[in-house]
Amino acid sequence: MIPSYTAVVPAAGIGSRMAADRPKQYLPLGDSTVLEHTLLGLLKHDTIGTIVVAIAEHDAWFNNLAIARHPRIITVSGGKERADSVLNALQQVATEWVLVHDAARPCLHPADLAAVMVAGQQAQGAILACRVRDTMKRGNGLGAIASSVPREELWHALTPQCFATTTLRQALTDALACGASITDEASAMEWAGFNPALVEGRADNIKITRPEDLALAQFFLKQTVDSCQL
Numbered sequence: 001m002i003p004s005y006t007a008v009v010p011a012a013g014i015g016s017r018m019a020a021d022r023p024k025q026y027l028p029l030g031d032s033t034v035l036e037h038t039l040l041g042l043l044k045h046d047t048i049g050t051i052v053v054a055i056a057e058h059d060a061w062f063n064n065l066a067i068a069r070h071p072r073i074i075t076v077s078g079g080k081e082r083a084d085s086v087l088n089a090l091q092q093v094a095t096e097w098v099l100v101h102d103a104a105r106p107c108l109h110p111a112d113l114a115a116v117m118v119a120g121q122q123a124q125g126a127i128l129a130c131r132v133r134d135t136m137k138r139g140n141g142l143g144a145i146a147s148s149v150p151r152e153e154l155w156h157a158l159t160p161q162c163f164a165t166t167t168l169r170q171a172l173t174d175a176l177a178c179g180a181s182i183t184d185e186a187s188a189m190e191w192a193g194f195n196p197a198l199v200e201g202r203a204d205n206i207k208i209t210r211p212e213d214l215a216l217a218q219f220f221l222k223q224t225v226d227s228c229q230l
């Protein structure tokens, strides 16, 4: 099958909230590392051609991974913020469509990947997301509740986020140039006036952020392996 997507994997963060002895994407997970699980999941999809991994300028870990020599994987230098890393990687994307997926999300389910890639091939693009399940509160900045926030139509943005490459590249360039706060690709597209589609995804597509997330990711990955062996 001719690859119609390039994957961009922002992996240049330091993992400050994880507070580990290395950036969290290089922490052990199962039989490999967080990043290797994430990349292997993308490599299995045959409509994804090249994977562009944004790594920190002085990254001392990536080249020690066997997967670093995979022919479909290339690296670029990351930037100060996640959005800068993504924009750097987008300069290397030649396909019409691109998907951006956090290195820190190793539990992506193949069906969710396929669903968001199909939905992403629209003008507005698409993101994986999952509905908020808890009652939501807004704090008053003093450690107390200011208000309850209606949860209808509140979603957790996940990744992958899928868009037309040229549209996303331009939106991200313009939004960052204007100093907009951009924490995901959809924020840039919204800033540019688009309304990306929400594709409901699995809640186990967690972003490994804090120490307790590693054990949860391990559990979710084991569930996937066990279900494949049934």
Ligand SMILES: Nc1ccn([C@@H]2O[C@H](COP(=O)(O)OP(=O)(O)OP(=O)(O)O)[C@@H](O)[C@H]2O)c(=O)n1
Residues within 6 Å of the ligand: 009, 010, 011, 012, 013, 014, 015, 016, 017, 018, 024, 025, 054, 078, 079, 080, 081, 082, 083, 085, 086, 102, 103, 104, 105, 207, 208, 209
């Ligand atoms: N300048 C940056 C910052 C983050 N990321 C990547 O963006 C993804 C999501 O970001 P986050 O979970 O915030 O990772 P960190 O920035 O490493 O975490 P922290 O905020 O705790 O330092 C991660 O895969 C991270 O490696 C990146 O490529 N470039």
Ligand SMILES: C[C@](O)(CO)[C@H](O)COP(=O)(O)O
Residues within 6 Å of the ligand: 082, 102, 156, 157, 158, 159, 183, 184, 185, 207
């Ligand atoms: C892109 C993202 O995964 C969407 O939820 C998330 O925003 C990335 O984490 P960060 O802490 O905002 O960099």
